[in-house]
Amino acid sequence: MSSLKTLVFFATPAHECSYLDDREATTMFVDPRANVDKKLYSQLTALGFRRSGSHYYRPHCEQCNACVPVRLDAREFRPDRSQKRVIKRNADLSFNLVPARFSEGYYALYARYIEERHFDGDMYPPTREQFASFLVDGATESYFLEMRKGELLVGLAVIDALDDGLSAIYTIFEPEENSRSLGTLAVLWQIEEAVRRNLPYVYLGYWIKECRKMSYKTRFRPIEALLDGRWQSLPDDGAEPA
Known part of the structure; x- marks a missing residue:
């Protein structure tokens, strides 16, 4: 080992x-x-x-x-007004956590998501091999969080379990359901799941201050950043700690 x-x-x-x-x-x-x-x-x-x-x-x-690694303190987190609205807006959805695996249904959602939202990126065009190598292979304890409206799969979040928390790997969703803010909803669910498992953190990957697509990460508070080799609280304005 x-x-x-x-x-x-x-x-x-x-x-x-x-x-x-x-x-x-x-x-x-x-x-x-x-x-x-x-x-x-x-x-x-x-x-x-x-x-x-x-x-x-x-x-x-x-x-x-x-590129700054960031994580949330799950036990201290309190949703703000916007995040509470996301929860209320999606009260009609159900959630199911299953082991990560390939299925044609998962891949179909992934393909629609990439084709609609990332057609100008390096993941286009989507393939089944790409889906498996990116989202299924590798981790020792990886899950898919199914978000469903009735029987219809509208979102899928990839989550890894760690010794001290959960790692939010990736979220895909039905492009027509963009108004639901399912990326935010998936993080909110993972925060609750970390608390249920008595785990302190939810890792959100990298945050780049100049990248607008990553601004949502700092809306979750309290958030910590790995700076100068140690985890530190990130101020509300996103500036580095003094």
Whole structure:
């Protein structure tokens, strides 16, 4: 079994940044041959790594530190007015947590989501192999949160269980249901689930202050950021702590 002391890391060549224009990015990956169990995955997440399929990675850019790992304190969280409205708006939905797996129904939702909302990104066009390698493969304890209106699947959130919390990997939803704010709803559900499991944190991946698509993350409070090697409270204005 691999450990932090025995892990080997690789860095990619510089490539175009997916989030900020006119910047290059470098990504550090854990050796894909490593045997990453739940304990090691939890340790890596606390150090700012994320999972994408079977790959564990974190940004490693020489001239930029805009990608900041963030996590929520689930036990101290209180929804604001906007988040309460999201909960009320979706009172007609049911939730079911199941082990991550491939199904044609899941893939059909994924394909519609990518084709409608990410047709200009590197995940277009969607494929079944892409769905499996991105959302099913890799984790030792990974789940899909089904969000359904009656029998109709309207949203799907990918969630990993860690020793100290839950990791919000990705959320997809029916494009026609955009007004429901299902991405926010999925995070709210995960916060409640972390509390039910007596786990302190929900990890939300990376936050970039200059990236509008990530602004929703700082609407959840209290939120912590991994800065200078330690987790610190992120002020309400999103500035780095003094």
